[in-house]
Amino acid sequence: xxxxxxxxxxQSFSPAAxxxxxxxxxxxxFPTIYSDPVKFARIQAACELAQxxxxxxxxxxxxxxxGKKIHxxxxxxxxxxxxxxxxNVRRATRVRQPDxxxxxxxxxxxLAEGTPYRVYRLDIKxxxxxxxxxxxxxxxxxxxxxxxxxxxxxxxxxEFFMASGGRGIPRGLALSAVTSELMMSNFDETxxxxxxxxxxxxxxxxxxxxxxxxxxxxxxxRTAINSLPAGLLLNETKQKVRSAEDRVTPNTLNNxxxxxxxxxxxxxxxxPLRDRAIPPKRQFRDVVxxxxxxxxxxxxxxxCRAFLDFTKTANYQLxxxxxxxxxxxxxxxxxxxxxxxxxxxxxxxxxxLVSLGEVSKSSIGFFIMRSAAGTDVYFREAx
Numbered sequence: 001x002x003x004x005x006x007x008x009x010x011q012s013f014s015p016a017a018x019x020x021x022x023x024x025x026x027x028x029x030f031p032t033i034y035s036d037p038v039k040f041a042r043i044q045a046a047c048e049l050a051q052x053x054x055x056x057x058x059x060x061x062x063x064x065x066x067g068k069k070i071h072x073x074x075x076x077x078x079x080x081x082x083x084x085x086x087x088n089v090r091r092a093t094r095v096r097q098p099d100x101x102x103x104x105x106x107x108x109x110x111l112a113e114g115t116p117y118r119v120y121r122l123d124i125k126x127x128x129x130x131x132x133x134x135x136x137x138x139x140x141x142x143x144x145x146x147x148x149x150x151x152x153x154x155x156x157x158x159e160f161f162m163a164s165g166g167r168g169i170p171r172g173l174a175l176s177a178v179t180s181e182l183m184m185s186n187f188d189e190t191x192x193x194x195x196x197x198x199x200x201x202x203x204x205x206x207x208x209x210x211x212x213x214x215x216x217x218x219x220x221x222r223t224a225i226n227s228l229p230a231g232l233l234l235n236e237t238k239q240k241v242r243s244a245e246d247r248v249t250p251n252t253l254n255n256x257x258x259x260x261x262x263x264x265x266x267x268x269x270x271x272p273l274r275d276r277a278i279p280p281k282r283q284f285r286d287v288v289x290x291x292x293x294x295x296x297x298x299x300x301x302x303x304c305r306a307f308l309d310f311t312k313t314a315n316y317q318l319x320x321x322x323x324x325x326x327x328x329x330x331x332x333x334x335x336x337x338x339x340x341x342x343x344x345x346x347x348x349x350x351x352x353l354v355s356l357g358e359v360s361k362s363s364i365g366f367f368i369m370r371s372a373a374g375t376d377v378y379f380r381e382a383x
Contacts (some may be wrong), residue, residue, distance in 0.1 A: 011088045011147040013050035013081065019043050020082045030076045045077040053152060056077070058160040061168065068129075070172040085153050086175040092145040095181045100263060101207075103201045104289070107262070110199050111211055111269050112284040114248030117198075118213040121260045122224065123238035127205035128176060131168040131183060132230040133158060139183060165250070168231070180204070182230050190227040194220065208262050242269075250274040250283050257285070261292040302326055340381055 022043075026033060033039040049055060059078035062071045073079035089095070111119075124130070140146070140154050154175070161170045169176045169183075184202065191209060192200040199210035211220070226235055242258035250272045259268040270286040291299075299360055306322040309315075 004257070009091050011091075013047060013084055013148060013149065014161060015040075015043050015047055018046045018050075018080045018084060021087070026076060030357050034077070037269045040341075042076050043080065046073075046080040049077055050084070050149070050153065053156045053161070054081075058164065059157065060160060060164075060173075062164070062170075062172075068171055070167070071166075071170040071176075072172055081153065082157075082175055084171065085150055085157075086178055087171075088146060088150040089140070089143070089154075089182070090174070092143050092150075093178075093182055095178055095185070097177060097181055098201060098203055100203055101205060102156065104263060104265060107199065107208060107210075107267070108287050111267060111287045114281065114284055116213045116243075116245055116247060118211045118215075118217070118241065118243045118245075119238040119258075120207070120209040120211070120220070120224075120261060121237040121238075122207040122209070124205040124228070125235040126168075126205070127232070128171040128180065129168040130231045130233065131169060133162060133182070136169060136179060136183060140179070166219060171218050175202075187227045187229065191224055196220075203263055206263060213245060217241055229279065244269060244285070247281060248285055250282055254286065260268050261294075264292050264295040266290045266292045273356050299326055304318060 004056065015163050022033070022039070030042075033042060047055075049059070057074075059074050059082065060071045061074050062069045064070070073082050081241065111117075137155055137158060141151055143151075157175070158171075169179055188200070188202060191207075194211075194215075196211040196213075196215040197209055198212065199208075201208050209224075221234075221239075228234070242260055244257050248271065251274055254273050256268050257269045257271060259266055261267070266289070268288040268290065270288065272283045272286050277285060303326055306319055306326070310319040
C-alpha cells in the first residue's frame with residue numbers, strides 16, 4: 001500500500017496563497033474588506049507588492065515605545081506579504097518559538113529537586129538592535145529550502161529598515177521573532193549541550209540555565225558569551241547566579257535559599273519544613289512563584305490611573321470594570337480562531353497550581369483599599 005504523500009508547501013505569493021493569510025481580526029482592523037471587491041483588491045495589491053519588491057515603497061512604519069522603535073506593516077497588503085514571508089521562513093527552517101507558560105512550569109518543578117544545582121539568570125542587551133544585519137541576511141541567504149523570491153523580499157525589507165536608520169533586526173515584526181530565533185539557534189545548542197547543564201530556556205532575550213553546580217562559573221559564562229552571535233552582549237547589570245550547593249536540608253524555619261526573577265515572576269527557593277514521615281533526602285524544596293516587583297509596579301500604576309480617572313468622571317461602573325480587568329483573570333475571544341482564552345494577572349497561578357505569594361496579594365489588596373479610600377474622600381469633598 002502506498003503511503004500518503006505530504007503535499008509540497010507552496011512558497012509562492014499567489015492570490016490564493018495570500019488570501020489564506022487573511023485573519024478574522026483583519027475584518028475588525030480593516031472593516032472595508034467586508035466588501036468582497038475591496039478584499040480582492042487588497043489581495044491583488046499584495047501580489048503586486050511581492051512581485052515588484054514593494055514597488056519602491058517602504059512596507060514598514062514605526063513608533064516609539066519604552067525608548068525603543070517598534071515597527072509594523074504600513075497597510076493590509078504589505079502585512080499579507082510580510083505574513084507570507086514569515087510563514088515561508090518558518091516552514092523552511094522549522095523554527096519554533098518557546099512556550100512561555102511551559103518554561104515557567106518546567107522551571108518550577110526542576111527547582112523543587114533536592115539535589116545541588118546552580119541557576120544562571122542571563123539577559124541579552126538591546127537584543128533586536130544588536131544583531132549584525134549583514135550576518136542575518138547571510139544566514140537567510142544560506143537557507144537552501146527558502147525560495148529566491150522570499151529571500152529577495154527579506155533583503156528589501158532590511159534595505160528599507162536600514163535606510164530609515166534602523167540597526168540589527170526590526171523590533172515588532174513576526175518576521176523578526178522568527179529571524180532572531182534562527183540566529184540564536186547555535187547559541188541555544190551550545191549552551192544547552194554544555195557539560196553539567198540539565199535545563200536551558202530562552203524567551204527572546206531572557207535566559208535561564210540550571211546546572212549540576214560542579215562547573216566553573218567563570219568558564220561557563222565565558223563559553224556563553226563567546227557563543228553569542230556577532231554584536232550581541234550579555235547585560236551584566238541583570239546577570240544573576242544563584243546556588244543550592246548542598247542536598248535538600250529540611251528544617252523548622254522554611255528559610256529561603258535564594259530568589260530570582262524571570263519572565264515577570266519571582267521564584268523563591270526554600271528548604272522544606274521537616275517531615276518526620278519522610279526521609280530528609282527524599283523531600284523536595286519549596287518553590288514559591290510570585291509576581292515580580294516590576295510587574296507589580298506596572299499594575300499599581302494602571303490601578304492608580306483608573307482611580308484618578310474616576311475622580312474626574314465619577315463613572316463607578318467603569319472603575320469597577322477596570323479593577324476587575326487588572327486584578328483578576330478574565331476571558332477574551334481570539335479574533336483569529338474564534339476561541340475564548342483565559343488571561344489576567346493570576347492566570348499562571350491557576351494553570352500550574354502555584355501559590356501566590358502573600359507579598360503581592362497583600363500589596364495589591366492594600367493598594368486598592370488605600371486608593372479607593374483616597375478616591376472616596378476626594379469625591380465626597382468634591383460634592
